[in-house]
Amino acid sequence: MRPEVKRRASAIIGLAKFIFHWGFIPAVLYLGFRKGQEPGMPPLSLLSLLWQ
Numbered sequence: 001m002r003p004e005v006k007r008r009a010s011a012i013i014g015l016a017k018f019i020f021h022w023g024f025i026p027a028v029l030y031l032g033f034r035k036g037q038e039p040g041m042p043p044l045s046l047l048s049l050l051w052q
Contacts, residue, residue: 001009037044 033044042048
């Protein structure tokens, strides 16, 4: 592989790792708030997440 291709591939992999590392938990929280609570569970709120 040419050095330029290796450098680009490394940059893309690094960017993907960064996005996954910093975006996973916010994405899970967003999807949880979007879906809502399960029947019988207390309602979700930002304060309930912070004070548990």
